[in-house]
Amino acid sequence: MAITLGPNQYGKAEVRLVTVRRDGPVHHLKDLTVSTSLRGELAATHLTGDNAGVLATDTQKNTVYAFAKEAPVGEIEDFGLRLARHFVGTQENITGARVKIDEHGWNRIPVAGEPHDHAFSRAGDERRTTAVTIQDGRAWVVSGIDGLTLLKSTGSEFHSFPRDQYTTLAETEDRILATAVTARWRYQGEDVGWAESHAEIRRLLLETFATKHSLSLQQTLYAMGAAVLEARPEVAEVRLSLPNKHHFLVDLSPFGLKNENEVFYAADRPYGLIEGTVLRDDAEDPGPAWDLH
Numbered sequence: 001m002a003i004t005l006g007p008n009q010y011g012k013a014e015v016r017l018v019t020v021r022r023d024g025p026v027h028h029l030k031d032l033t034v035s036t037s038l039r040g041e042l043a044a045t046h047l048t049g050d051n052a053g054v055l056a057t058d059t060q061k062n063t064v065y066a067f068a069k070e071a072p073v074g075e076i077e078d079f080g081l082r083l084a085r086h087f088v089g090t091q092e093n094i095t096g097a098r099v100k101i102d103e104h105g106w107n108r109i110p111v112a113g114e115p116h117d118h119a120f121s122r123a124g125d126e127r128r129t130t131a132v133t134i135q136d137g138r139a140w141v142v143s144g145i146d147g148l149t150l151l152k153s154t155g156s157e158f159h160s161f162p163r164d165q166y167t168t169l170a171e172t173e174d175r176i177l178a179t180a181v182t183a184r185w186r187y188q189g190e191d192v193g194w195a196e197s198h199a200e201i202r203r204l205l206l207e208t209f210a211t212k213h214s215l216s217l218q219q220t221l222y223a224m225g226a227a228v229l230e231a232r233p234e235v236a237e238v239r240l241s242l243p244n245k246h247h248f249l250v251d252l253s254p255f256g257l258k259n260e261n262e263v264f265y266a267a268d269r270p271y272g273l274i275e276g277t278v279l280r281d282d283a284e285d286p287g288p289a290w291d292l293h
């Protein structure tokens with residue numbers, strides 16, 4: 001039996017970076033969580049502990065902070081591409097780099113109806129994400145959204161599913177549909193207006209969730225992905241992970257009350273988990289875009 005080293009990567013996970021850009025009295029915040037992963041000829045450190053080709057994860061973290069000072073951070077996709085290209089371009093044995101960035105939103109606090117110059121409130125759980133991969137001189141960009149919680153109080157049915165000896169779920173033609181969207185979309189190329197593209201994809205996902213009459217969360221998932229691919233030629237593939245945040249009707253009959261689809265128990269767990277990919281049939285090879293995430 002021979003034992004060999006398989007795929008591997010290493011880096012600094014979850015570097016917390018906040019920048020303040022001053023435009024006179026008006027301040028602009030960026031709040032990012034950055035993770036770096038380097039790949040390449042790393043057998044020596046694994047097999048013998050020879051660290052000659054190991055750019056320390058501490059150095060990777062310092063590079064994130066130094067780059068944030070040396071030039072404006074800009075869009076997370078551009079910042080990730082700059083960092084990844086730096087690591088591959090300066091380390092002889094590093095042939096691939098992935099930089100993952102989550103952006104946390106902040107809203108300006110309204111004071112007497114006007115947005116404040118330098119005081120903010122956290123936008124909530126939603127995060128804009130990207131994972132930039134440089135491998136053998138090429139770039140792949142996968143961006144997305146995490147933690148976007150949605151609910152519609154009608155326009156959702158679930159019925160006509162098989163019933164076996166273990167089935168208790170009631171059929172429904174009018175239920176609450178709620179989820180917390182994790183979306184990832186793979187760009188073809190990097191000649192993209194990142195901010196505009198993100199905003200439009202987010203709008204399409206939200207509008208489709210709201211307007212598509214749902215016979216299952218699976219059907220809604222496909223419609224959301226297809227809406228993005230139909231409208232956005234820069235996107236090759238969309239992956240969605242949609243927890244079904246169940247809202248169960250409470251049985252009010254013990255109290256002599258009839259629940260007419262008004263009183264629900266919002267269950268925490270377990271939850272259904274509906275996941276899927278929607279892609280163009282002529283999309284180019286994804287390369288290492290999704291590997292070793």
Ligand SMILES: O=c1[nH]c(=O)c2[nH]c(=O)[nH]c2[nH]1
Nearest residue numbers: 158169215216217218244272
């Ligand atoms: O939209 C749904 N899809 C399912 O697969 C499923 N299963 C379930 O119990 N409820 C639901 N709802």
